[in-house]
Amino acid sequence: MKKKLLLSIVALATIFLAGCSKKDDLSANLVGLGGDTWTKGPVDEWISTNYTTPYNIEVKYKWDRSELGEIYKNVVPVKEELVVPIMDIIKKTWIDPYVAVKGANFMKTYTQKQFYLAGSPSYNSNGTITLGTAEAGRKIVLLDLNTFNPANKPAVKQILHTMHHEFGHILNQNIAVTPDYQRITPSDYTATWFNIFRGAYSSTAALDKILYENDFWGKGFVTPYSRSNKDDDFVETLSTLLEGGAANFDNIINNLFVYDGLYIKRNGKGVYEQNTDARSKLLRKKAIVISYMKDSWGIDLADLQTRTQAAIEAQSPTADFNSLLGPGKTYGTITVNPQKLTGLSAKFLTAYNTANTGMQNGMGLYIDNISLIFTTANRMILRVNFMDPTAALSAGFVADFNYTTTNVNGVLTLTYTNPQPTNANARAIEASIPTLLTYFNNQQFNVRWVDDIVPQSKSIFGGLVKTADATSYLFGTL
Amino acid sequence: MMKKHLLYLFLFALALGSCKKDKTEPILGNVDDRLSETLKAYQTQLAGAQFGWKGYLLTDSKVTATFLFSFTDKNRTTMSADYATTPSESSYRLKALQRPTLLFDTYSTLHLIADPTPSKFGGETGEGFYSDFEFAFLSASADTIKLEGTFNKSKLVLVRSKSVTDNSSAFEAPDNMEATLSRLRTYFKRARVGDLDCEVRLEPNGRVLGFSYIDAGVLKTVKSNYFVSGSSLILFEPLVIGTSTITSLNGVSFDAATGFINASTNSGAALQIKEAIAPLKYDVTVAARFLANPVYGTYSECYTGFTVDGVIDAYGVRTIPNFFSIDYYPKITGQNYGAVRFWLGTAYGAYGPAIIPTVSVDGKISYVQDGSYGTAPVAIRPIITNTTNNFLKQGGFYVIQTDTKVYDMVAVADARSWITFE
Numbered sequence: 001m002k003k004k005l006l007l008s009i010v011a012l013a014t015i016f017l018a019g020c021s022k023k024d025d026l027s028a029n030l031v032g033l034g035g036d037t038w039t040k041g042p043v044d045e046w047i048s049t050n051y052t053t054p055y056n057i058e059v060k061y062k063w064d065r066s067e068l069g070e071i072y073k074n075v076v077p078v079k080e081e082l083v084v085p086i087m088d089i090i091k092k093t094w095i096d097p098y099v100a101v102k103g104a105n106f107m108k109t110y111t112q113k114q115f116y117l118a119g120s121p122s123y124n125s126n127g128t129i130t131l132g133t134a135e136a137g138r139k140i141v142l143l144d145l146n147t148f149n150p151a152n153k154p155a156v157k158q159i160l161h162t163m164h165h166e167f168g169h170i171l172n173q174n175i176a177v178t179p180d181y182q183r184i185t186p187s188d189y190t191a192t193w194f195n196i197f198r199g200a201y202s203s204t205a206a207l208d209k210i211l212y213e214n215d216f217w218g219k220g221f222v223t224p225y226s227r228s229n230k231d232d233d234f235v236e237t238l239s240t241l242l243e244g245g246a247a248n249f250d251n252i253i254n255n256l257f258v259y260d261g262l263y264i265k266r267n268g269k270g271v272y273e274q275n276t277d278a279r280s281k282l283l284r285k286k287a288i289v290i291s292y293m294k295d296s297w298g299i300d301l302a303d304l305q306t307r308t309q310a311a312i313e314a315q316s317p318t319a320d321f322n323s324l325l326g327p328g329k330t331y332g333t334i335t336v337n338p339q340k341l342t343g344l345s346a347k348f349l350t351a352y353n354t355a356n357t358g359m360q361n362g363m364g365l366y367i368d369n370i371s372l373i374f375t376t377a378n379r380m381i382l383r384v385n386f387m388d389p390t391a392a393l394s395a396g397f398v399a400d401f402n403y404t405t406t407n408v409n410g411v412l413t414l415t416y417t418n419p420q421p422t423n424a425n426a427r428a429i430e431a432s433i434p435t436l437l438t439y440f441n442n443q444q445f446n447v448r449w450v451d452d453i454v455p456q457s458k459s460i461f462g463g464l465v466k467t468a469d470a471t472s473y474l475f476g477t478l
Numbered sequence: 479m480m481k482k483h484l485l486y487l488f489l490f491a492l493a494l495g496s497c498k499k500d501k502t503e504p505i506l507g508n509v510d511d512r513l514s515e516t517l518k519a520y521q522t523q524l525a526g527a528q529f530g531w532k533g534y535l536l537t538d539s540k541v542t543a544t545f546l547f548s549f550t551d552k553n554r555t556t557m558s559a560d561y562a563t564t565p566s567e568s569s570y571r572l573k574a575l576q577r578p579t580l581l582f583d584t585y586s587t588l589h590l591i592a593d594p595t596p597s598k599f600g601g602e603t604g605e606g607f608y609s610d611f612e613f614a615f616l617s618a619s620a621d622t623i624k625l626e627g628t629f630n631k632s633k634l635v636l637v638r639s640k641s642v643t644d645n646s647s648a649f650e651a652p653d654n655m656e657a658t659l660s661r662l663r664t665y666f667k668r669a670r671v672g673d674l675d676c677e678v679r680l681e682p683n684g685r686v687l688g689f690s691y692i693d694a695g696v697l698k699t700v701k702s703n704y705f706v707s708g709s710s711l712i713l714f715e716p717l718v719i720g721t722s723t724i725t726s727l728n729g730v731s732f733d734a735a736t737g738f739i740n741a742s743t744n745s746g747a748a749l750q751i752k753e754a755i756a757p758l759k760y761d762v763t764v765a766a767r768f769l770a771n772p773v774y775g776t777y778s779e780c781y782t783g784f785t786v787d788g789v790i791d792a793y794g795v796r797t798i799p800n801f802f803s804i805d806y807y808p809k810i811t812g813q814n815y816g817a818v819r820f821w822l823g824t825a826y827g828a829y830g831p832a833i834i835p836t837v838s839v840d841g842k843i844s845y846v847q848d849g850s851y852g853t854a855p856v857a858i859r860p861i862i863t864n865t866t867n868n869f870l871k872q873g874g875f876y877v878i879q880t881d882t883k884v885y886d887m888v889a890v891a892d893a894r895s896w897i898t899f900e
Contacts, residue, residue, distance in 0.1 A: 031513045031574045038571045039552035062569065063583035065612065065629075074594045074605050074629070080568060080584040119585050120594050123604030146585060 038062070046084050050091055051115075055108050059087055059115045067116040067141065069133050078119040078145045086117070086148055089156060089315050094163040097242075097307035101299055110170055114139040119146035132162050137170040153316045153459075160312065161243045168235030175296040181288045182230035184281050185220045189229050196224035210259055217252055220281025237285050238293075241301065245309045245456030249286065251477075253279050254340050263393035270356075270366035270387060272339050309456045321462045322410035322447040327375050334462055336476035337369035341461075343454045347472035348439065355433035359386060362432045368396065370436070371476070372464070380405050380414060382440060386429065399425040403440055410448060411467060416441040444468065450475045517572045520580070520615060523623070524549040529639035531623075532648045533557075534705035535591070536714050538608035538630040539601075542685045542703060543591060544652065546645055547636065555582070560649045561599075562587045577614040580625060586611075592630075608632065633714050637707055644708070652706040656682035660788035661732040662739060664893040665878075665886070666754040671743075672722040677758040678751050679880075683790070687711065687727075689719050690758060697759045711741070722747075755893040757876060762841030764885070765877040768899075769808040769835055769843070773883045776811065777819075778899035779803040784868050786895045793864040798822070804865070806899055808835060815848040818869060820862070829854035831866045836874075842890055844874025868895055 040048075043061070051057040060067060063077040098107055112134070121129035121144040133141045142159065150156060201211035216224045226236035241249055256275040257264040265273040293299040324330040338344055338352060356367045365386050373381040382401040387393070402417040416437065420426065430437070445464035451457050453473065463475025506512060524531070530548030537543075544560045549570065558565040568586035573579050582588050590599040592609035601607040610627025613634050617624045621638040639645050659682045667678040671689065679688035679701060688701025702715040712726040727741040727749060739751040772778045781803050786792035795801055800822040808816045815834045820827040829852045833845040847870055854862040873890035880886055881900075888896040 029510060029514065031510050031517070036571060036573060038569065039554075041552075041554075041569075061584065062571065063581055063611070074592065076589045076593050076611065077583060077585050119589070123594055 036062070036064070043080060043083050047087065051087065054104065055095065055111055057111055057113055057115065059083070059117070061117045063118075064116075067139075068118070068122070069135075069141065070122060070130075073122045074120075075118050075122050075143065076120045076146075078117040082145055082148050083117060085150055086142075086145055086159070087115070089150060090159065090163055092315055093156075093160050093308055093311040094167070097304055097311055098167075098299075100307050101304045102297065106297075110167075110174065112137050112140055112166065112170065116141045117145055118143050120144060131158070134162075134166040134169070137166070137173060140166055150316055153312075153318070156316050157243050157312065160308075161239050164239035164242045164308075165232075165235050168238040169231065171297065172231060172234055177234050177292045177296075178288060181234055181285065181292075184284050184288075185233070188219045188221070188227060189233070190227055193224055193227040196227065204262075207262055210262065214259065217256060217282075218275055218278050220278045220285070222249075222252070222282065222285070233285075234289070238289050241286065241289065242305055242308045243312075246302075246305060247451075247454050247457035247460050249282075250342065250454075251457075251460055253282055254342060256282075260393070266393075268389040269360060270368060270389070306455070313458070318449070318458045320410065321449045321458075322407070325374055325447060325462060326407075327377055331462060331478045332373065332375040334372045334374075334464075334476040334478060335369060336371065336474055339369075341476065344475070345471060345473045347469070348474040351435040351439040355436035358432040358435070359429060363429065364389070365397075365429070367433075378405055379403065379417075380412075380440075382437070384426075384429065384433065384436070386425075397425050399423060399429050401426055401430075401437060407447070410446055412445045412447050412464065414440045414443055414445070445473075513574050513578070516578055517574060520578060520618065520623075521549075521551065521572050523618065523620075524580075524636075525551040527638045529641055529645055530556075531636040532639050532645070532707060534635045534637070534707070534712075535588075535609065535632060536634075536703050536705070537591065537610075537632040538627075540684065540703060541591065541607045541609070542705060544649055544705065545588065546639070546648055555586070557587050559587045559590075560652070562590065563649065575612075575614070575628065577628075579628060580613045580615065582611040610634070635705065635712070635714070647708070651708055652685070655706040655709070655711060655730065658730055658732050659739065661734075662737075662751065662753050663787040664753040664755055665785075665888040665896045666757055666893050667751050668754045668758075669749055669751045671719045671724070671749065674720045674722075675758065676719060677754070680751075687713065687717075689717060689724075691719055692759060693720075753893075755891075757878065760841060760876060761879070762839075764879050765837045765841045765843045765875075768877045768879070768885045769837065772806070772808060773900055774805075776809075777805040777807045778885070779805055779821075780897055780899050782898070783865060784895050784897045786868075792895075793861050793868075795820070795861055795865060798827070798858050798861060800824075804897075817851065818866070819851065826851070827854070828852035829862050831869065833869055838874070842874045842876060843887065844872075845869050868897075871895070 047059045051059050061078050061080070061083045065071050068075060095107055095111070116139060118141070121131055123129055129144070131144050135141075140162070142162070148155065196212065196215050198212050199208060201215075202208040216222070216227055219227070221227050221233060222240045223236045226233040256278045258273040258275050259265065290301045293301045293304070321331075326332070336344075338349060352367070352370070359365045359367055365388055368385045368387050370385065371383045373383055380403040382403060384399045384401070386397050386399065388395065388397070400421070400423050402420055403414040404417045406413045444467040446467055447462075447464060449458045450461055450463040450465070450473065453463070453475070454461055460477065461475040462478050463473055465473035527548070530546060533545035533547050535543045535545065545557055546559075546565075547555055547557045549555050553569050553571050554567060555570045556565050556567045566587055568582065569584045570580060570582050573581055589611050591601070592606045592611055593599055593601070594604045594606050596603050599606065608630040610630050610632045612628045613625035614628050615623065616626050623636040625634040625636065626632075627634070639648075659680050662680075667680065669676050669678045669689070671691070674691045677690040679686070679690065679699075685704050685706075686701055687704050688699055690697055690699040692698070700717045700719065702713040702717055704711050704713045706712075709730050710726055710728045711730055713724065716723050716725045722743070722745070725744045727743060730739060730741040732739050737753060741749045741751070743749050783791040783793055783795035783804060795804060798820060802821045802823050805819045805821050805826075806816070807819065810817055810832070815832040817832045818830045820830050830850065831847050832849045832851065834848050835843050835845055837843055847866070853859075868889070871889050871891060875887040876890055878886045878888060884898065884900040886896050886898050
């Protein structure tokens with residue numbers, strides 16, 4: 001009986017095994033398996049050399065609707081001739097600085113693995129447009145690239161901001177930032193951050209600007225988007241530091257004051273009340289970003305920032321300041337308000353402060369700020385904006401003093417015009433501010449950017465530096 | 479014991495059953511192999527045309543455009559279009575989507591018309607002209623490839639170019655066709671298709687050909703957009719008229735001696751299009767409806783003035799500085815007259831007639847003048863006078879409704895002048 005059973009089992013097993021031996025033909029080439037193919041051209045070679053081979057990043061520029069998040073939107077592909085310029089700028093201002101600081105292996109490990117490029121924006125039903133999306137550190141979709149122009153610095157910076165933002169997410173997802181960060185502004189994160197835009201606050205443009213800025217900067221956030229949540233807050237601070245540069249960030253902080261309507265609150269001597277709360281929040285956030293990059297990744301943020309800014313400047317150079325200042329040119333006025341600036345020379349500040357003290361002691365007035373106006377040929381107007389502490393903040397006074405100028409290749413010679421034009425305010429305060437007037441009279445200045453004095457400040461501050469004394473200078477906002 | 483046998487029996491049955499193999503072989507070969515062969519064949523066909531291809535596009539918003547394409551076997555294409563005649567190079571590839579699909583996969587002249595940003599080429603924000611750059615193959619013969627956009631369902635027909643001359647005349651052909659077709663002076667046109675008398679509707683501007691015929695006492699209308707290749711007029715959609723099906727008119731020419739347009743249909747049958755001064759069947763209710771329901775509440779707009787003997791804007795209203803539209807008010811509120819006003823973008827010109835309409839029992843509108851809004855400046859006075867006189871024509875106008883809110887007014891006397899309000 002046992003034998004029979006064994007035999008049966010063997011027989012059964014044989015039949016089972018033989019019966020089940022089927023052969024499927026697995027040799028067929030599946031269409032599209034392994035991705036689309038086409039005859040490679042110079043663009044493909046460039047991408048291979050600069051992205052795929054060194055960093056294992058795919059740059060997809062040929063149309064593939066399935067790569068778009070919203071496949072039902074009418075979007076058109078990118079212009080082929082723009083692919084290399086765009087990706088070259090991204091490489092030089094995003095990948096290269098990181099590689100220089102941290103080495104190529106770092107970027108090979110952590111970058112997202114795919115770019116998808118498209119030419120037009122994606123139009124949304126609410127009237128807004130989408131310029132780019134990122135998917136979980138895996139893929140970045142850049143839209144609206146057909147308008148790309150390397151000479152358009154704000155547009156270039158916009159793309160870089162996106163890149164540094166998304167890469168910041170990747171870093172933060174690998175090593176989380178300390179929870180101390182989110183404790184700095186815990187109660188001001190909001191899902192409706194997109195309601196923070198110019199025009200949402202007041203029909204008066206000046207007031208709208210103040211209230212708008214107060215709704216993020218004034219609360220200790222570097223951009224409106226950073227109010228959306230702690231993670232985006234963190235990467236916005238990081239990307240703003242990298243893409244905007246040091247001077248940009250410091251300038252944001254130096255302009256945080258407490259407002260009363262349209263005007264900054266101040267004491268009887270015109271000393272502004274600072275928004276110390278927002279200033280300290282932003283500074284603490286910056287400090288955490290710096291220590292995070294150092295401690296978690298061994299990256300010196302200042303070094304990375306310098307390299308990123310140098311790369312942006314190299315890709316999209318700024319013309320020298322002298323060529324941009326004057327009647328009908330990009331800039332016409334330099335506004336110097338020492339309460340909003342750091343880094344002015346001691347020699348200029350002495351002249352300014354002495355004049356201010358002279359006004360206060362002699363006339364009971366104070367100087368709010370001065371501006372240097374270059375909108376007339378061969379002339380610089382020194383405009384002293386002064387206030388009466390007993391009058392309303394809206395009642396400012398203006399005194400104009402004319403200087404006759406000659407400008408030889410950026411060397412500006414100033415002479416106090418004689419006679420001065422009729423200007424009652426100017427005549428009234430002239431005797432009280434001699435130090436300020438003589439600071440300019442019969443002096444030679446270099447008209448130039450001051451990025452050697454305030455690093456990364458091109459296009460933010462323009463200045464005048466005495467040719468005979470490089471330690472005597474002033475600069476201001478443009 | 480019996481139970482055990484039953485068990486074995488069951489197991490053997492199962493074992494034998496498991497041996498059943500599916501012997502069916504795909505009779506046409508492997509699906510993927512066939513698909514790649516098809517894609518390859520299409521690419522070879524596209525790249526194999528010595529003089530390239532003439533492309534005829536009809537977008538979903540019924541905008542037509544003519545292209546010249548040449549394709550290489552290296553995924554490159556050079557194209558020009560009637561709206562951008564300088565040839566430029568970009569890329570293409572074939573891909574197996576739901577159907578074999580031709581993708582123009584980097585930006586090119588073809589994408590302009592689809593661009594969602596109106597500042598690029600026009601069209602609607604976010605939509606452009608509802609065109610495509612991903613086209614699925616519908617059919618392909620040696621010389622003609624029919625494609626359909628996968629996104630907006632626009633149509634693209636590729637016709638193999640025969641010669642350099644064929645290419646160089648591609649963009650002029652529609653203009654020449656328009657000139658030929660406009661030789662017929664009357665609004666109404668007749669042709670005999672099979673055994674049916676048809677009213678022919680020709681819109682050279684929008685490239686539309688239509689036929690209306692009476693079927694069991696009811697007026698039936700069929701129409702389609704067309705494209706022009708040489709002296710042929712080829713329809714995007716076949717038109718079925720009775721028992722005949724028309725897909726193209728070939729050898730379209732004007733015979734000055736008879737005043738007819740001669741052509742032959744795709745089936746080889748001769749087709750003559752003749753002038754006519756009355757509609758095949760007239761809807762007498764339209765005139766009253768047009769007067770009672772102006773398109774914009776109190777008025778309707780006309781952008782091109784009167785067409786006379788086939789010449790659009792024969793009196794030149796579009797040459798009036800800042801001219802935007804002729805606005806026709808059937809009745810000015812509070813007055814017993816209506817008016818023809820000339821809108822100049824920000825205000826009406828201080829001229830133009832006040833006119834009073836009468837609708838006859840057979841549905842025709844005629845006008846009498848009841849003053850004017852002033853004397854037109856000398857430079858444009860003939861334009862205003864001619865336009866005014868045309869409104870006052872003896873016999874009045876047929877009113878033909880061509881779309882929900884589009885009305886043509888056609889002179890009853892000779893049907894040689896008409897005006898469109900929309």
